[in-house]
Amino acid sequence: MQILDRRLNPSGKSLENRQRFLRRAKAHIQRAVREASQDRNISDILEGGEISIPTGGLNEPRFHHGPGGIHDNVLPGNKTFAEGDILPRPEGGGGRGAGGASDGGADAEDAFRFMLTREEFLDLFLDDLELPDLAKRRLTDVEQEGLRRAGYSVSGSPVNLAVTRTSRLAMARRIALRRPSPRTIEQLEAELAACEDAERRVALQAEIAALKTRMQRIPYIDPIDIRYRRFESVPKPVAQAVMFCLMDVSGSMSEHMKDLAKRFYMLLYIFLTRRYRHVEIVFIRHTDRAEEVDEETFFRSPATGGTVVSSALEAMRRIVEDRYRPQDWNIYAAQASDGDNSYGDGELTASLLKDAILPASQYFAYLEVGEAGQHDNPVMPNSALWGIYDRLIGDGHPLSMRKVSSRSEIYPVFRDLFQRREGKAV
Structure with missing residues (x-):
């Protein structure tokens, strides 16, 4: 249309x-x-x-006519200078303005x-943010139902009147009851007008009256003919998604780093709950072991210990296997860590990501948090996790990673990770 x-x-x-x-x-x-x-x-x-x-x-903007021509404008209040005079500059910067100085310079604007x-x-x-590649769909029982055509009914709203079906039923009823057609009556009336035989005229008049009476008894459209289009509720196909929030709360994470991570996850929580109706959020925090926790524990409960990143990835793999079939669910993950990991855990972490997590995920976002100014140092070597994820990006996996070291960087980095884009994130 x-x-x-x-x-x-x-x-x-x-x-x-x-x-x-x-x-x-x-x-x-x-x-x-x-x-x-x-x-x-x-x-x-x-x-x-x-x-x-x-x-x-x-x-x-709007179109309008310009002034056109040449005009001389006379400004009131001048009794000293005439046209063509040169105005002297105040000596020693003695000019005085009407207000204080502006720190905006020539570019200052109201x-x-x-x-x-x-x-x-x-x-x-949240206008230009979205979850990338939200594509997998399935029928759910809890989704608000949609409407589809479901035949006809004898009652309904006038806006759903099925004109074609009503006319068809009315015609079938008229034919079955042998309702006289207007053409038959018109032919008899024309014959009556041309007939000169008195007996024939009486017979024609009686026949015409009987046909008109029969026509009145059999209406053109009867209430039993009226049909309305009927609709029934059916489940709508919806895109389901689950977001795994993986946060490092080990002893290597300082209070500043944990604050940055929590701020990132708070933004993510607001974004998901505001923009999507069918997104489940799974909170996993880890030290040398991982556990699935509720929202309150994830954001507020303290913890400390060693760092084994593979424990969080293994917990995510297990939960996906038990509750979220990759064929039906769009699976996302957002991980925040300082980049430290146990010396012998790097190979297992890379294997879990490459073989189990990333193949089942639509998108995986990694945020590396650091102390204030830490990531501004160009000679600072990359962390162990950063090196692993960098190699996986080179293999074309749906993975993005960013670094933050101050609160002011959280929002720009968050937008960079979840902004609307074409294709895969990098």
């Missing part, structure tokens, strides 16, 4: 220009939301608030400030 809007544009305005203006204004607001989010705590992101955007470029509600802020905050 194609819909053509033939309404005229408002005077001096163009529909294409208006759409371009709306896209530009939305881009300004989204940029302002991203900048405001970087300075907020995770709990504050759930709330709306005031944001500001530059006023330049917010006026909707700002337009307004409030966003919680819903508006989150919609803009």
